[in-house]
Amino acid sequence: MFLFFSRCSKEKKRSIRKKFISEKCTIYRSVNGSPSSNMKKVIEMLGGIQRLIDKKDVVIIKPNLQWWNQGAPNIAGIGTLIDLIMNHPEGFTGEVVLIENVHRGARPWESENAGWKHEFIRNSDISGIDNYNAFCEMLKNKYDQRFSYRYLLDYEEGGKRVYTPEDGEGTVLCDGTRGVPLIVLDNGLSDNNGREVIMSYPIVKTDKGTIIDFKNSIWNNRKYINGGLKFINISGINHHSHFCGATGAVKNHLGISDLSGGPDPDINGKIIGKYFNFHSFPYNKWKNGPVSGMLGKEIGLFFKTIRKPDLNITTAEWIGINSRTELPVAHTRTIAASTDPVALDYHMMKYVLYQNSRDPLHDPDNTQGPVFHDLNECAEISGCCFDEHYVNVASYDLYADRKQEDEELIQIGKIEFPKGIRNRLKYLFSTAKA
Numbered sequence: 255m256f257l258f259f260s261r262c263s264k265e266k267k268r269s270i271r272k273k274f275i276s277e278k279c280t281i282y283r284s285v286n287g288s289p290s291s292n293m294k295k296v297i298e299m300l301g302g303i304q305r306l307i308d309k310k311d312v313v314i315i316k317p318n319l320q321w322w323n324q325g326a327p328n329i330a331g332i333g334t335l336i337d338l339i340m341n342h343p344e345g346f347t348g349e350v351v352l353i354e355n356v357h358r359g360a361r362p363w364e365s366e367n368a369g370w371k372h373e374f375i376r377n378s379d380i381s382g383i384d385n386y387n388a389f390c391e392m393l394k395n396k397y398d399q400r401f402s403y404r405y406l407l408d409y410e411e412g413g414k415r416v417y418t419p420e421d422g423e424g425t426v427l428c429d430g431t432r433g434v435p436l437i438v439l440d441n442g443l444s445d446n447n448g449r450e451v452i453m454s455y456p457i458v459k460t461d462k463g464t465i466i467d468f469k470n471s472i473w474n475n476r477k478y479i480n481g482g483l484k485f486i487n488i489s490g491i492n493h494h495s496h497f498c499g500a501t502g503a504v505k506n507h508l509g510i511s512d513l514s515g516g517p518d519p520d521i522n523g524k525i526i527g528k529y530f531n532f533h534s535f536p537y538n539k540w541k542n543g544p545v546s547g548m549l550g551k552e553i554g555l556f557f558k559t560i561r562k563p564d565l566n567i568t569t570a571e572w573i574g575i576n577s578r579t580e581l582p583v584a585h586t587r588t589i590a591a592s593t594d595p596v597a598l599d600y601h602m603m604k605y606v607l608y609q610n611s612r613d614p615l616h617d618p619d620n621t622q623g624p625v626f627h628d629l630n631e632c633a634e635i636s637g638c639c640f641d642e643h644y645v646n647v648a649s650y651d652l653y654a655d656r657k658q659e660d661e662e663l664i665q666i667g668k669i670e671f672p673k674g675i676r677n678r679l680k681y682l683f684s685t686a687k688a
Contacts (some may be wrong), residue, residue: 256382257366261624263537264269265403267532270641271642271660271661271663272642273643274642274643274644274645274646274660275501275643275644276643276644277591277644277645278594278597278639278644278645278648279489279592279594279597279639279644279645279646280592280645280647280648281301281590281591281592281597281598281601281645281646281647281648281649282300282590282591282592282648282649283296283588283589283590283591283601283647283648283649283650283654283658284295284299284588284589284590284649284652285586285587285588285649285650285651285652285658285665286294286587286651286652286654287587287652288330288379288537289330289334289379289569289571289652290331290333290334290379291652292331292571292587292589292652293335293338293567293569293589294334294338295330295589295650295652296567296589296590296591297335297338297591299386299648299650300565300591300663301686302343303338303339303342303343304343304344306484306564306565307339307342307346307348307484308344308348308642309344309345309347309348310347310482311348311482311483311484312348312349312350312351312359312460312464312466312472312482312483312484312615313339313348313349313350313351313485313486313582313639314351314352314353314466314468314483314484314485314486314598315332315335315336315350315351315352315486315488316352316353316354316485316486316487316506316507316510316563317332317352317354317355317369317386317488317489318354318385318489318490318501318505318506318509319354319355319356319368319369319370319509320356320358320368320369320383320509321368321369321577321578321579322368322369322373322374322377322493323374323375323376323488323491323572323574323578323579323580323583324377324571324572324573324574324578324579324583325369325378325492325574325578325579326369326374326377326386326490327375327488327490327567327569327570327618328378328379328490328569328572329377329378329383329386329389329587330378330379330380330381331379331488331567331569331571331589332389332408332569332591332677333380333389333486335486335488335567336350336393336397336401336508340397340400340401343518344478346400348400348420348482348490349401349402349460349462349464350397350400350401350402351397351401351402351403351404351442351459351460351466352390352401352403352404353403353404353406353456353458354370354400354404354405354406355367355405355406355407355456355509355510355511355512356369356370356405356507356509356582356624357408357411357508358510358521359411359412360407360411360412361380361404361412362407363387363405369384369385369386370386370387371385371387372385373385373581374459374531376572376583376642377558377571377572379571380392390403391412391479392618395686397595399461399462400435400462400497401461401463402460402461403576404423404458405458406425406456406458406509406510408425408512408513408514409424409427409512409514410514410515410582411423411514413425414497415427416419417431417432417433417434418433418458418467419465419467419473420476421457421459422457422459423456423458423514424456424457425454425455425456425457425460426450426454426455426456426457426467426469427452427454427512427525427526428453428454428559429452429526429527429529436452437450437452437453437555437559437560438450438451438452438453438529439451439535439551440488441535441543441544441545441551442545443544443545444561447475447544447545448518449530449534449535449536449544450528450529450530451513451525451529451530451532451535451552452525452526452529453555453556453559453560453587454511454512454531455469455510455511455560455561455679456468456510462472463572466483466484466610467609468510468560469560469561474497481585484564484565484568485561485562485563485564485565486563486564486565486567487506487507487563487565487566487567488506488566488567488568488569489501489502489503489505489506489566489567489568489569490502490568490570490573490575490578490620491568491570491573491599491602491603491606491607492535492573492574492575492577492578492580492607492616493574493575493576493578493607493611493613495539495540496542496544496615497543498537498540498549498624498628499615499616499623499624499625499628500599500600500603500607500615500616500625501578502568502595502598503563503566503567503568503595503598503599503602503603503604504549504550504553504595504599504629504630504632505549505553506570506627507526507532507553507556508532508533510556511519511531511532511556512525513525513532513533514526514531515530515534516531516533516534517539517540517642518534518538518539519534519537519538519543520535520539521536524677530668532549532552532553535552536546536548536549536552537549546624546627547627547628547630547631548631549624549628549629550627550628550629550630550631550632550633551632551634552633553632553636553638554631554632554633554634554635554638555635555636556637557595557603557632557636557638558636558637559630562595563592563593563595563634564593565592565593566591566592566593566594566595566598567589567590567591568589568590568591568598568599568602569588569589570587570588570589570602570606570665571584571585571586571587571588571589571591572584572585572586573586573606573607573667575607575608575610575611575613575669576613578610580672581670581671582669582670582671582672583608583669583670583674584611584667584668584669584670585624585667585668585669585670586606586610586665586667587665587667587668588602588665590602594638594639594645595632595648596629596632596633596636596638596639597638597639597640597642597645599618599625599629600618600640600642600645601620601645601647601663603616603617603618603625603671604619604642604664604665605619605665606664606665607667609664609665610666610669611669642676647660647663649662649663684688
């Protein structure tokens with residue numbers, strides 16, 4: 255019992271906001287409201303949906319659904335965002351398409367190991383909706399052909415390798431063959447640990463018949479249309495592992511890339527030819543890889559050469575301080591958005607996740623941890639911002655009905671522990687070193 259009480263009474267170390275010098279990007283944040291009201295407030299602070307989305311746009315929304323509960327974005331939060339788009343003040347005549355690759359085989363909609371089907375016991379906040387299959391069916395009934403959803407598949411798991419939109423739906427592998435550019439990154443090593451990774455991206459066709467080339471825009475009448483395609487990257491924020499640290503807006507892009515070849519570089523790990531995939535390139539399966547920061551660097555190249563999100567949103571209604579699906583969790587009641595995914599991850603990890611978990615793996619200023627290296631490498635290659643001196647924060651507390659100051663940015667949530675003193679003590683012991 256002594257450990258329990260000493261841990262609970264331990265004063266939390268408060269991070270200090272670095273002095274703001276000048277603005278490269280802004281984070282818009284709403285706290286202490288419902289998921290729906292927080293989302294509405296964030297979009298309002300961004301200038302309204304009409305400033306972000308044109309009434310004719312085709313909007314790609316990419317959640318991370320490899321997990322469920324806090325491991326996925328809050329369902330009501332995404333629902334509110336889609337409702338705002340569909341009820342555009344100028345009259346929305348475009349489309350919304352939700353896409354995700356959970357890398358769970360050929361029939362991911364049937365997998366109990368992903369958020370498409372697995373029951374949510376927290377983080378839905380819509381009555382009668384307990385997974386993303388049900389959520390998308392509800393939106394389909396509500397918005398008909400204006401809304402589509404697609405289960406992206408790795409090409410070795412029933413998907414299809416394609417080269418142009420004329421080949422239909424599938425995955426484009428940027429290996430330099432049949433007119434596709436070679437977009438490759440190496441880890442800088444020349445020994446047996448040297449690895450190369452290529453970019454990959456999907457082509458999808460909506461229920462309305464619109465063909466979307468994720469890299470090159472909308473395809474119509476055998477040519478690409480300039481503009482008209484928007485990409486919103488929406489994620490949760492959670493503990494991931496000792497080798498990755500945390501999942502957020504940056505890592506969410508593994509659900510766009512094809513991971514054919516599997517996660518283990520010692521047992522294949524090759525997406526095609528000599529090239530590794532987005533997981534086997536930075537990691538040795540579930541362990542650190544030979545060079546730190548390679549996850550961030552490959553995604554930074556993706557931003558630079560394939561597509562960078564027009565907007566990134568993190569829903570932190572619940573955050574997993576030790577797991578993406580299980581207790582303990584913190585009820586942090588926060589939604590934040592930015593055009594810069596690195597700045598958003600830095601902020602949400604520093605002021606929300608780390609402040610509740612006290613796990614050094616989640617601290618983006620910890621130069622010994624994976625988060626620091628991934629965000630730093632991503633920023634260097636993509637031009638995103640990893641320096642808080644240049645990030646403005648506009649935050650609103652809906653409960654207090656006022657703007658927040660810099661010294662109020664830390665968001666502490668009520669922690670819900672597993673039942674039983676032994677489970678609680680196990681967690682407290684594992685984090686006591688923090």
